[in-house]
Amino acid sequence: NAGVTQTPKFRVLKTGQSMTLLCAQDMNHEYMYWYRQDPGMGLRLIHYSVGEGTTAKGEVPDGYNVSRLKKQNFLLGLESAAPSQTSVYFCASSGQGERTEAFFGQGTRLTVV
Amino acid sequence: DQQVKQNSPSLSVQEGRISILNCDYTNSMFDYFLWYKKYPAEGPTFLISISSIKDKNEDGRFTVFLNKSAKHLSLHIVPSQPGDSAVYFCTGGGADGLTFGKGTHLIIQP
Numbered sequence: 001n002a003g004v005t006q007t008p009k010f011r012v013l014k015t016g017q018s019m020t021l022l023c024a025q026d027m028n029h030e031y032m033y034w035y036r037q038d039p040g041m042g043l044r045l046i047h048y049s050v051g052e053g054t055t056a057k058g059e060v061p062d063g064y065n066v067s068r069l070k071k072q073n074f075l076l077g078l079e080s081a082a083p084s085q086t087s088v089y090f091c092a093s094s095g096q097g098e099r100t101e102a103f104f105g106q107g108t109r110l111t112v113v
Numbered sequence: 114d115q116q117v118k119q120n121s122p123s124l125s126v127q128e129g130r131i132s133i134l135n136c137d138y139t140n141s142m143f144d145y146f147l148w149y150k151k152y153p154a155e156g157p158t159f160l161i162s163i164s165s166i167k168d169k170n171e172d173g174r175f176t177v178f179l180n181k182s183a184k185h186l187s188l189h190i191v192p193s194q195p196g197d198s199a200v201y202f203c204t205g206g207g208a209d210g211l212t213f214g215k216g217t218h219l220i221i222q223p
């Protein structure tokens with residue numbers, strides 16, 4: 001049971017480059033989330049999805065786009081990376097309408113130089 | 114506007130004693146609260162939760178208390194063990210998902 005899997009685990013980008021982070025979950029969860037963690041800032045929500053084909057903005061959505069074409073996958077895209085996007089990115093998923101916990105992936109450490 | 118506040122960035126406790134982590138929130142729409150634990154280089158893992166209609170939930174060494182009138186919750190760990198050393202996130206849950214505090218780094222001293 002893999003749970004939530006993020007790829008890649010590490011990446012270094014040059015300013016202006018683009019990339020896509022992939023999140024996959026095998027728990028048939030409706031909700032999926034992308035967070036970023038920065039020192040002293042906790043976890044901040046970038047975008048989330050409440051079901052296949054839906055996306056919504058979180059607290060810090062600027063500079064990112066997302067897609068949820070399949071229920072099990074949630075993609076986070078950076079069209080033109082900036083040094084301010086250097087961070088650790090976490091994907092999570094949770095069941096629909098349940099007061100249950102979200103399950104997190106292991107994180108992707110992204111450095112933009 | 115920070116909806117979930119953890120005002121202590123770090124806390125040091127002796128092994129075997131009680132650890133108390135505190136959290137304040139401003140969003141009255143949260144209908145449940147969770148605590149997550151995070152080790153370095155790993156994703157957060159769920160620890161314990163509490164519904165907004167309850168004032169206490171206990172699971173082994175971990176107890177969460179909720180004071181709705183004060184918009185305050187706390188996590189008690191007793192007895193504290195070395196493996197409890199981690200960052201703990203207080204989290205509010207609602208229709209738009211989870212809102213995390215900035216975290217408290219708990220250090221258990223031998």
